Structures are given as C-alpha cells and as structure tokens.
Amino acid sequence: MRLWLLFAVLTRATAGTYFVTVAGLGGEPEYEQRFASLAKEIDGLLKQSAGALRIDTLSGPSATKARITETLQSVSRAASRQDSLVLMLIGHGTFDGVEYKFNLPGPDLSASELAGLLDAFPGPQLVVNMTSASGGSLAALKKPGRAVIMATKSGTERNATVFARYWAEALRDPSTDTDKNEIITALEAYRYAVAKTVAFYERAKRLATEHAQLEDTGSGEAVREPSPENGQGALAARFGLLRIGKAQLAANTPEKRKLLERKEQLEQQIAQLKYQKAAMASEQYRKQLSGLLVELAQVQAEIDK
Amino acid sequence: MTRLNFTQTMLRALQSGTVVTLLACAQPGSPPAAGPARAMASPPSAAALAVAECQKHRHYGRRQEARACYTQLSSRRDPYLMAEGLWGLGFYQxxxxxxxxxxxLHPKSAELRTRxxxxxxxxxNGAxxxxxxxxxxxxxxxxxxALVGLxxxxxxxxxxxxxxxxxxxLKLDPNNIEAQEVLARLALEDINFDKARQEAEKALQMNRDSLNAMAVLGVLEILEDKPQTWLxxxxxxxxxxAPGYHFVGHQLQLNRRYSEAIEYLKEALKRDPDYWAAHSELGITYMRLGLEEQARRHLELAHNNGWRDAATTNSLRLxxxxxxxxxxxxxxxEVRLDKKEAALLKLYVVPELEKAIATYEKKYKVKLAEKVKxxxxPNHEDFAVRTLGLPGLGALGVTFGTVVAMDSPSGRPPGSFHWASTLWHxxxxxxxxxxxxxxxPRWFTEGLAVYEETAVAPDWGDRLDPTVLGAVRDKKLLPVSSLDRGFIRPTYPSQVIVSYFQAGRICDYIAQKWGFQKLLDMMHQFAQNVSTPRVIETQLQMKPEAFDQAFLGWLEQQLATPLARFGDWTKRLRQLAQAAREKRHDDVIQQGLEIRDWFPDYVEAGNVYEFLADAFIAKGDRKSALAELERYAKVGGRNPESLKxxxxxxxxxSQPKNAMATLEKLNYIYPVADPxxxxxxGELSLEHxxxxxxxxxxxxxxxxxxxDLAQAHYNLARAYRKANRMEEALDQVLLALEAAPGYRPAQKLLLELNSKQKAN
Incomplete structure (x- = not known):
C-alpha cells in the first residue's frame, strides 16, 4: 500500500487540484467573522503555494447554495480524470436524524445535494466538512475515490467546532509536514488538526464536544485514527494540499535522473522494511534501516549538490 | 497536611479522610427519649421502653440477649417496633x-421521624x-x-x-446524654482538650457507664501520652x-497518627469482627500509608458485607x-504517575522531589527512614477520593506520614496551580x-510548609489575595493559641485560607526576628507534646497575647499600602478593566501605572500587569511590555500565555538567559500539553x-x-551529539528518519554521525 502511495504522489505532478472553500452562515457576528477569516486565511495560503489549478473561496453573502452549485459545476466541467478536488466547508451544520444540512445564507445545502454535485467531478475528491454535526454528512458523501474528513463523529455533536481553526493552522505550520517531503497532505493536516483540537479541550478543561473522523474508502466506516491497520487514510495521504520549501523545484535535470531513480528505490525499500518491522529482530531491523537511511542520505546529498 | 487553593467545606478531609458517624449512631441509638413535651400521636411509651431494653443489652455487650430482644421486636405487629427490631438485627432495608x-400510621410523630x-x-445518608x-x-x-440528630x-x-x-x-433536655457526648466529641475534634475532658465528665455524671464519654477520655489519654485507664x-x-475503639482509631487519624490508628481499629475488629465500618476505615488508613494489599482486603470485606458508603466504594474503585x-x-x-503522562512528568517531578528531600534533610537535620511515596x-476527583474517600475536596495536596498525594499539573486549569510549590509544601x-x-499543632506544620514554599523561590507559594487582605483589615485573624480552630472548624467561608496565610506569616515573622533555627527549636518542643502557648512562652520568651500583638503590628506594617489603598484599588481596577475592554490604551497605561503598586501581589485574572503589557504592546512599546510582564512573573504571575x-x-x-529562566518557571506551573x-x-538551552x-x-x-515526531527525534539527536552521547544521538536520528526518511537536516546529521563512528 505504501508503494502505491508513493507512486500516486509522484504521478500527481502531471495533474492538478481544484480548491473550493466555503464559509457558511455564522448566525452571529462573532461566528460570521470567524468563519470568513478562516476561509480567507486558507485562500491566502493556497494562493501562496501556487500549486493549484484554480482556487474558489466563497464567504459571507456570496456563499449561497446557488453559488456553490455554480462553482462546483464549473470546476467539474473544467477538470480531467487526473485532477483532484478539495472542498472545504467551514461553519454550522445541522442534522435532523436523517439529513445533514450545511447552513448558508438563503436555502441550506443538504449532504445529498452536495454529493450529487461532487459526483459530477471526474477525479479523486476530498471533502473537509468542518461544521458542527458534520459527522451526519458521511452517509450521503461516502463514495470510493472520495475522502471525507468531518469535524464531528456524528450528526449529534452539535456544538460549534474548533477543528477549522486548527485545520487552517495545519496549512500554515511547516511542522504539519511530518514526513518532511515538503508537501502537506490531507492526512498530515488531519492528524495535526485532531491533535490540536484534543489539546484545546484538555487545556480548557472542557469535555470535548467534537471528535473528528476520516473516511476515504467509501465504506462509510469513519475512523478517528487512520492507519494501514484499519485501512483508512490511503486516499487522504495522496491529497497534497500545499507544497512548502523547495519540493516543487526538485532537480529534474538529466544528469540527476539516475540518482532520483536510486532515491526512489531506496524510499521504497525503507517503506517495505518498515512494514516488516514487527516480524524482525530489532537489531536486524535497525541495521538494515540504518544502512538504507545512510545510503538515502548520501544520494540526497548528491542530488542537492 | 494539605495545600488549599480555595475555601472548602469538607474541612475534615484536610486532616484525614473518612467522615463516619461515630458513637451515638454506631448502633441503634439510645432509647427514643421523650422531650419535655411528648409528641402527639407518638408510639406508646411501652414501645420506647421495649426498645430501650434491647439497647441496654447492647450497651453492656450482652450480644445474645440483645439479639433475642431485637428478634422479638422484629416480630411485633407494630411497625415501629418491627422497624427497631429489624434495624437492631441489621436488616436495614x-x-x-x-x-x-x-x-x-403516626404522621405527626416527631419521635418516629427522628428514629x-x-x-x-x-x-x-446524612441528607x-x-x-x-x-x-x-x-x-x-x-x-x-431531633436536635441531637441534627x-x-x-x-x-x-x-x-x-x-x-x-x-x-441540652437546654431543652438537660439529661440528654447523647447531646452531652456530642459536645465532648466536638471539643476533642477542636483540639480543645480541657473542654473535651469537662464535657465527657459531665456525660459520666449523667450516666457513669457512658461508653462514649469514656472513649473521648481514652483518646485524650493517648493524645497526651498518658497511661490508659479509660479504655x-x-x-x-x-x-x-467495637464502636469505642473505632472512635479512637478515627480520632487518631484526625490527629495524623495513622500507624496508631491502625492498631486501635484492629482492636475494634477484635471485639467485633463483623463491624464493617471499622473494616472500611482500616482499609482507608492502610491506603493512606500506601499499603494497598491490606487496604483492598479490608475495603472489600466491608463492601461485600453491605458497608457501601461512598468512601468505601470510591476507594475500591480508585x-x-x-x-x-x-x-x-x-x-x-517512589513516584506514582498516570501512564498517560508518566514519560513527561517523571522528567520534572522525580528530580524535584529528590532535590527537596536532600534540602530538607539538611535544613531540618532529619533523616527519613523510608522512601517518600x-x-x-490527573483527575482531581481521584485525588479527592484518595484523600478522603469522597469527591469534592478543595485541597491540592495531602500528606499521610511519608505518603504524599497531590493533583498532577494536568489536574488543574493551566496557571492555577504551582505543582512544585505544593510538592515542597x-x-x-x-x-x-x-x-x-x-x-x-496544625497551625505550626501548615505555617512552616507555607514558609518553605517561598523559601525555595519568592515567586512560589500563594500571593496575598483580596479575601485575606479583607480578613486582615477586618481584624479576623485568630490568636496563635487558637489558630488551629481556623483550620478545623472555620466560622466563616474563607477562614481556612486566611489561617494558612496567617500561619505562614507567623513563621516568616519568627524566622525574620529570631532566625530559622528558632522554628526548629519550636518544632522539637512541640514533639514533646507541649501546647502552643507554652512553646511560645519558652521559645520566644513572651506571652502568646504579647506575641499576637507584636505579630499583628509587624503584619500591618508589611501590608500598610494594600490595606490603606484596598478600597480605592478595587474601584480603580474596575475602571482599568473597562478602559482595557474599550482599547483605550493610553488610559490603561496612565491608570495602570498609577495603581499597580497599591496592591502589587494581585496577579490573578484581570491584574494590572497584564493590562499594562497588552496596552504597551498595542502601542508598539515592547520594551515596556517586557518590563511589566517581568514584574508580573517576579511577583508570582502564573498565566502560561503571559509567561510565554x-x-x-x-x-x-536578546536576553536568552532570562527567556530560559521564564520557561523554567513555566515548567513548574504547567509542563503538560505544550510540546x-x-x-x-530546548532550542534556547542548546544554543545558550x-x-x-x-x-x-x-x-x-x-x-x-x-x-512532528521526526523533528522531535532530530532535536534530541542534536542535543545528544552536543553532549557527546553519540550512540544515543545515532538512535534518535534513525528514529527521526524512520518517521521521515527524506528529512534533510536529519540526513546530514546521520552522515556526520556515521562518519564519526567510522573514524573511531
């Protein structure tokens, strides 16, 4: 699975990502302002990264059901099967036990209406629903090829969430990039935001009223901690949200191609070795890992020259 | 033996734990005595006499007769007699x-409701x-x-x-022996031994076989190190x-003599192995001394036999x-930590405890024979259960001999708790x-513990707060001879806090005027079971009254400015808060600077220092903001965000040393959840x-x-490398790269360490 992931990341260079961010109805001036400013912050970060095909950000009076529909339809028309879509929803949501709705100025947008719009997009999709009650949207949104991140585990967690704040922070904090490949993926950002949300409630000595979840297999079985063991997180790991540092300037000169190939081989061997760790004697594992990492470091040093 | 941060009602918990109903209700109580005027429609006096007969058997330890008597009552058709009989046989439901x-049947009977x-x-079920x-x-x-019941x-x-x-x-019924026994017990708990003796003797005059009065006198003999006659x-x-020995054990616990308490509780069980209340208290006492196996055995025995009060059940759960x-x-x-935070807290708590032990051994010239546990x-209610078997305790820490239990830093909101200060206390x-x-005496050990907090660092310990200042202003401090009562049976809500403050300041005063050695001399004299007035007279060469006068004069001089300005300060602080809310930064600066030193100890929420720092930052004057926050930290301000x-x-x-010192302070306040x-x-320390x-x-x-696990391992690898601990550095850099194989700084370090290893 890990090898496939690496391949997916590498091939992504030929495709592009469409980003749509929507800050819904706040209801109160404080929330209105908070949602809009988070959307604006995300918009700014995406634009800085300069890796997107197109960035649409809707907030305030323009974040209506009609505008969202129009935007998603337009993006779907423009995209190819290799392109990806990242839809981020900030605001309040409601769940009546059957249907989730994203609160917007004018008519709300239901999860099933949203699913219908997303179905028209030809490539892989990521929906980051950061609203209250967002867990209630999974039943409608689940689909193979679509990763869904929700701020709450169910539709019954109805309090305003803080997850969006930490999602935005994840995009601007380089430490989110835990594998240090200079790309912040959806999975990394999810893990960052979850950790920060947990810490927020712990520090405030408040009972947590939101428990973020991720589902990206289409099974509808969302999990809190995606891992190879539970099978969740593979698709989210493919979604590069932001490029940081010099990753995009990777040397593609012909003289370094051999080194790049060797680097890729080594990375694959390291990934394989890590999956065998549990079945190996620790000394043997350490020795092999050390050897591969030293060689990878040497190759990287050559590439960087 | 405790550290408090707010007034509490469950005061007894501070000294000991289980609050049990003793003596008078340890068995189906005294006969349903008639008051001066009998209640209307009450059970016939014949019934009362029948009950009294059973109770008499029990009073004199005639168990079989008592049982037969209660059995007979339980089969009577009169529901009142049946109730008494069933109660006497232990069929409580x-x-x-x-x-x-x-x-x-008798809705207007006061007597029945009382029984x-x-x-x-x-x-x-006190409620x-x-x-x-x-x-x-x-x-x-x-x-x-009914008044006795209350x-x-x-x-x-x-x-x-x-x-x-x-x-x-007693006023209504001068022959009510239970009321008299309660007064004896209350005086005993108030550490008013003379009064306790008098009250117990009065009870014996009412009934020469008053077991409860004898138990009170027995406790007095033990506490005064006299030969035992009354038991x-x-x-x-x-x-x-058994209830008499249970009572003695309980009182010894209240006086922090846990090992002796165990012996008397065992005596209770020798007399009645099925006395489950004593099993429960024995279990809790064992728990206090860290003897968990014995604790569990007795608590389970009590619980499995129907003694399921909150203290027993909670202690077993804990x-x-x-x-x-x-x-x-x-x-x-030995430090017991929650698994979830042990890896972090052991880095700070264990070395601090070792340091404190070494310091005190030198200072008090006392060697501990056993390890401190x-x-x-992390869950404050667990700590409360550990302390008194019940949730709802306001204390931060409690000491049982060489066992100390306290809140974890994560058990309190950030900034509200200085764990190291509590630990030293x-x-x-x-x-x-x-x-x-x-x-x-309670006041002395608490006073010395409070004194020790600020002896470690002036910004540790509790600051003078408005409640305490108000008590000083209103002349509510107690004479030193009766200061213990402020801890044990407060007469106003904040008196416990005020008493901590007063006891601490008394020790400050003695140390300042006579030197620290004088406190040690007092401690050694107290060890001889000498009373506070006598110790004051012997050691300080003055009458307690004269000491009180001198101390108050000194204290009022120390607090002259806050006392004089307190009223104005309160009003002006409100205005300052309003100006801060309205972002009138110039007004905040002008007003804040004017009133800041009127009550410099005030560092709680809405303090002048933080208002000023915010205003200076808003005005772009970061140097002045630094100066204000520096004052705040020096006085003892603990808001983690402000310290950061x-x-x-x-x-x-460019003051990295000061930055490090500030972060070190923060580690003593809230080291958790802040990587x-x-x-x-770590970065500052590595560099400077x-x-x-x-x-x-x-x-x-x-x-x-x-x-970011990779970065964390990489940083630790750098630190090990600087400390020349190359093997550990290599381990950490491999862990960093295992998490993130492409992490370039870690790759460079790996190559460097690898080449060094080869060179060696």
Missing amino acids: DANSAFRQAVA WGRLFLERY EAEKLFREALELQPDYAP ALAASEHFDAKAREFAEQA RRMDQVNPVY IDSYKNFVTVPGERC LELY ELSHVFVLTATKHRV RLAALYEEH EMHRKY GSVNVAIREFQAVLASKPV
Whole structure:
C-alpha cells in the first residue's frame, strides 16, 4: 500500500487540484467573522503555494447554495480524470436524524445535494466538512475515490467546532509536514488538526464536544485514527494540499535522473522494511534501516549538490 | 497536611479522610427519649421502653440477649417496633420499609421521624436523615432528640452548627446524654482538650457507664501520652464495644497518627469482627500509608458485607484504577504517575522531589527512614477520593506520614496551580511529622510548609489575595493559641485560607526576628507534646497575647499600602478593566501605572500587569511590555500565555538567559500539553544554556506526543551529539528518519554521525 502511495504522489505532478472553500452562515457576528477569516486565511495560503489549478473561496453573502452549485459545476466541467478536488466547508451544520444540512445564507445545502454535485467531478475528491454535526454528512458523501474528513463523529455533536481553526493552522505550520517531503497532505493536516483540537479541550478543561473522523474508502466506516491497520487514510495521504520549501523545484535535470531513480528505490525499500518491522529482530531491523537511511542520505546529498 | 487553593467545606478531609458517624449512631441509638413535651400521636411509651431494653443489652455487650430482644421486636405487629427490631438485627432495608409504615400510621410523630432519621444517618445518608430531623422539628420544635440528630449530621461535615444544635438539645433536655457526648466529641475534634475532658465528665455524671464519654477520655489519654485507664474501664462496662475503639482509631487519624490508628481499629475488629465500618476505615488508613494489599482486603470485606458508603466504594474503585498508573523509582522516593503522562512528568517531578528531600534533610537535620511515596492524580476527583474517600475536596495536596498525594499539573486549569510549590509544601509536612512523631499543632506544620514554599523561590507559594487582605483589615485573624480552630472548624467561608496565610506569616515573622533555627527549636518542643502557648512562652520568651500583638503590628506594617489603598484599588481596577475592554490604551497605561503598586501581589485574572503589557504592546512599546510582564512573573504571575509572551519578548530583546529562566518557571506551573514550549526551551538551552536541560526539554517534546515526531527525534539527536552521547544521538536520528526518511537536516546529521563512528 505504501508503494502505491508513493507512486500516486509522484504521478500527481502531471495533474492538478481544484480548491473550493466555503464559509457558511455564522448566525452571529462573532461566528460570521470567524468563519470568513478562516476561509480567507486558507485562500491566502493556497494562493501562496501556487500549486493549484484554480482556487474558489466563497464567504459571507456570496456563499449561497446557488453559488456553490455554480462553482462546483464549473470546476467539474473544467477538470480531467487526473485532477483532484478539495472542498472545504467551514461553519454550522445541522442534522435532523436523517439529513445533514450545511447552513448558508438563503436555502441550506443538504449532504445529498452536495454529493450529487461532487459526483459530477471526474477525479479523486476530498471533502473537509468542518461544521458542527458534520459527522451526519458521511452517509450521503461516502463514495470510493472520495475522502471525507468531518469535524464531528456524528450528526449529534452539535456544538460549534474548533477543528477549522486548527485545520487552517495545519496549512500554515511547516511542522504539519511530518514526513518532511515538503508537501502537506490531507492526512498530515488531519492528524495535526485532531491533535490540536484534543489539546484545546484538555487545556480548557472542557469535555470535548467534537471528535473528528476520516473516511476515504467509501465504506462509510469513519475512523478517528487512520492507519494501514484499519485501512483508512490511503486516499487522504495522496491529497497534497500545499507544497512548502523547495519540493516543487526538485532537480529534474538529466544528469540527476539516475540518482532520483536510486532515491526512489531506496524510499521504497525503507517503506517495505518498515512494514516488516514487527516480524524482525530489532537489531536486524535497525541495521538494515540504518544502512538504507545512510545510503538515502548520501544520494540526497548528491542530488542537492 | 494539605495545600488549599480555595475555601472548602469538607474541612475534615484536610486532616484525614473518612467522615463516619461515630458513637451515638454506631448502633441503634439510645432509647427514643421523650422531650419535655411528648409528641402527639407518638408510639406508646411501652414501645420506647421495649426498645430501650434491647439497647441496654447492647450497651453492656450482652450480644445474645440483645439479639433475642431485637428478634422479638422484629416480630411485633407494630411497625415501629418491627422497624427497631429489624434495624437492631441489621436488616436495614426492611427496617426502612417498616419505618415508612410507622410514619404513615403516626404522621405527626416527631419521635418516629427522628428514629427513622437516625437509621439513615447510620447508613451514611446524612441528607435524608437531616430532612427527617427537620420534619420532626417542624412537628415539635422543642424535640431534643431531633436536635441531637441534627448535631450528629452537622458534625459529619464539620459544620460549626453541630455545637449549637447539641447545646440547644441540652437546654431543652438537660439529661440528654447523647447531646452531652456530642459536645465532648466536638471539643476533642477542636483540639480543645480541657473542654473535651469537662464535657465527657459531665456525660459520666449523667450516666457513669457512658461508653462514649469514656472513649473521648481514652483518646485524650493517648493524645497526651498518658497511661490508659479509660479504655480499660470502657472494656469493663462493655468488653465488645467495637464502636469505642473505632472512635479512637478515627480520632487518631484526625490527629495524623495513622500507624496508631491502625492498631486501635484492629482492636475494634477484635471485639467485633463483623463491624464493617471499622473494616472500611482500616482499609482507608492502610491506603493512606500506601499499603494497598491490606487496604483492598479490608475495603472489600466491608463492601461485600453491605458497608457501601461512598468512601468505601470510591476507594475500591480508585485501587482498581491503579492499573493505569506506573511507579517511577527514585533514589529516595517512589513516584506514582498516570501512564498517560508518566514519560513527561517523571522528567520534572522525580528530580524535584529528590532535590527537596536532600534540602530538607539538611535544613531540618532529619533523616527519613523510608522512601517518600508521591502520587500525582490527573483527575482531581481521584485525588479527592484518595484523600478522603469522597469527591469534592478543595485541597491540592495531602500528606499521610511519608505518603504524599497531590493533583498532577494536568489536574488543574493551566496557571492555577504551582505543582512544585505544593510538592515542597507537602514534603515539609513529611519532615515535620517525622521529626515530631506526629505531635505538632496544625497551625505550626501548615505555617512552616507555607514558609518553605517561598523559601525555595519568592515567586512560589500563594500571593496575598483580596479575601485575606479583607480578613486582615477586618481584624479576623485568630490568636496563635487558637489558630488551629481556623483550620478545623472555620466560622466563616474563607477562614481556612486566611489561617494558612496567617500561619505562614507567623513563621516568616519568627524566622525574620529570631532566625530559622528558632522554628526548629519550636518544632522539637512541640514533639514533646507541649501546647502552643507554652512553646511560645519558652521559645520566644513572651506571652502568646504579647506575641499576637507584636505579630499583628509587624503584619500591618508589611501590608500598610494594600490595606490603606484596598478600597480605592478595587474601584480603580474596575475602571482599568473597562478602559482595557474599550482599547483605550493610553488610559490603561496612565491608570495602570498609577495603581499597580497599591496592591502589587494581585496577579490573578484581570491584574494590572497584564493590562499594562497588552496596552504597551498595542502601542508598539515592547520594551515596556517586557518590563511589566517581568514584574508580573517576579511577583508570582502564573498565566502560561503571559509567561510565554515574556519569554518571547526576552528573546526578542536578546536576553536568552532570562527567556530560559521564564520557561523554567513555566515548567513548574504547567509542563503538560505544550510540546512547542518545550521545543523552544530546548532550542534556547542548546544554543545558550545547559545541554542537559536541552536534552530534558527535547525528551519532554517527545513525551508530549508531538505531531512532528521526526523533528522531535532530530532535536534530541542534536542535543545528544552536543553532549557527546553519540550512540544515543545515532538512535534518535534513525528514529527521526524512520518517521521521515527524506528529512534533510536529519540526513546530514546521520552522515556526520556515521562518519564519526567510522573514524573511531
């Protein structure tokens, strides 16, 4: 699975990502302002990264059901099967036990209406629903090829969430990039935001009223901690949200191609070795890992020259 | 033996634990005595006499006869007699049902409601009991037994009203022996030994076979290190009177003499192995001394035999939860930590405890014979259960001999708790209790512990707060001779806090005027079981009254400015807060600077320092903001965000040493859930300070489960490399690269370490 992931990341260079961010109805001036400013912050970060095909950000009076529909339809028309879509929803949501709705100025947008719009997009999709009650949207949104991140585990967690704040922070904090490949993926950002949300409630000595979840297999079985063991997180790991540092300037000169190939081989061997760790004697594992990492470091040093 | 941060009502918990109904209700109580005027429609006096007969057998230890008597009552058709019989046989649920029927039959009987209330009281339902006593008094306001019931219920939670109720009962019925016994017990708990003796003797005049009065006198003999006569006499009257020994054990616990308490509780069980209340208290006492196996055995026995009061059940639950804890051994200590935070807290708590032990051993010239056992509870209610078996305790830490239990830093909101200060406070108790063999008045050991907090660092300990200042202004401080009562039976809500403050300041005053050695001399004299007035007279060569006068003069001089300005300061602080809300920065600066030094100790929420710092930052004057936050930290301000801001300002102003010192302060306040703070401190230490501190801080980052694991391992690798611990550096860099194989800085370090290894 890990090898496939690496391949997916590498091939992504030929495709592009469409980003749509929507800050819904706040209801109160404080929330209105908070949602809009988070959307604006995300918009700014995406634009800085300069890796997107197109960035649409809707907030305030323009974040209506009609505008969202129009935007998603337009993006779907423009995209190819290799392109990806990242839809981020900030605001309040409601769940009546059957249907989730994203609160917007004018008519709300239901999860099933949203699913219908997303179905028209030809490539892989990521929906980051950061609203209250967002867990209630999974039943409608689940689909193979679509990763869904929700701020709450169910539709019954109805309090305003803080997850969006930490999602935005994840995009601007380089430490989110835990594998240090200079790309912040959806999975990394999810893990960052979850950790920060947990810490927020712990520090405030408040009972947590939101428990973020991720589902990206289409099974509808969302999990809190995606891992190879539970099978969740593979698709989210493919979604590069932001490029940081010099990753995009990777040397593609012909003289370094051999080194790049060797680097890729080594990375694959390291990934394989890590999956065998549990079945190996620790000394043997350490020795092999050390050897591969030293060689990878040497190759990287050559590439960087 | 405790550290408090706010006034509490469950005061008894501070000294000991289980609050049990003793003596009077340890068995189906005294006969349903008639008051001066009998209640209307009450059970016939023949019934009362029948009950009294059974109780008499029990009083004199004639168990078989008592049992036969209660059996007979239980088969009577009169539901009241049936209730008494069932109660006497230990069928509490059935007795309760029978009482319900009896009350339905005689709804206007104050007597029945009172007896029913006593059943509830015995079965640890004080609230329901109190309700019934009050109903009885509504029916018959001069019914003395109902007042006795209220006195007993109030005494369970150390309510000062207990005495009033007992006195009222005696006024209505001068022959009410139970009321007299309650007064003796209350005086004993108030450490007023002369009064306790007098009250107990009065009870014996009423009834020369008063077992409870004998038990009180027996406790006095033990506490005063006199030969025992009264317990022997109690045995002569009733050779199987387990409640009397339970009472003695309980009182010894209250006086922090836990090992002796165990012996008397065992005596209770020798006399009645089925006395489950004593099993429960014995279990809890064992638990206090860290003897969990014995604790569990007795608690389970009590619980499995129907003694399921909150203290027993909660304590068993807590023992079960110990599987979630680990014990970290130190050289002279053992620290029990929750598994979830052990990796982080052991970095700070174990070395601090070792340091404190070494310091006190030198300072008090006392060697501890055993290891100090420290327990830290992230869930405050677990700590409360550990302390008194019940949730709702306001204390931060409690000492039982050489066992200290306290809140973990994560158990309190950030900034509200200085864990190291509490640790040093509690450890001072360990040494004082050891040195005095637990013979020390409460005010002295607490005062010395408070004194020790600021002796470690002036910004530790509690600051003077408006409540305490108000008490000084209103002349509410107690004379030193009776200061213990401020801890044990407060007469106003904040008196416990005020008493801590006063005791601490008395020790400050003595140390300042006579030197610290004088405090040690006093401690050694207290160990000889000498009273406070005598110790003051011998050691300070003055009468306690003269000492009080001199101390108050000194204190008022120390607090002259806050005392004079307190009223104005309160008003002006409100105006300042308003200006800050409206972002009138110039006004905040002008007003804040004017009033800041009127009450410099005030560092709680809405303090002048933070208002000023915010205003200066808004005006772009970061140097002045730094100066204000520096003052705030120096006085003892503990808001983690403000301290972090101060550290950042120091760094910005090229003062890395000060930045590190500030982050070190923060570690003593809230080291949890903040990997970024530890990373920052680690970086600063690596560049400007001690590499060992850097290693500790980067270990703390890892223990805080950071999102960026690779960076955390890499930083620790750098620190190890600087400390020339190459093998550990290599381990860490491999862990960093295992998490993120492409992490370039770690790759470079790996190559460097690898080449060094080859070269060697």
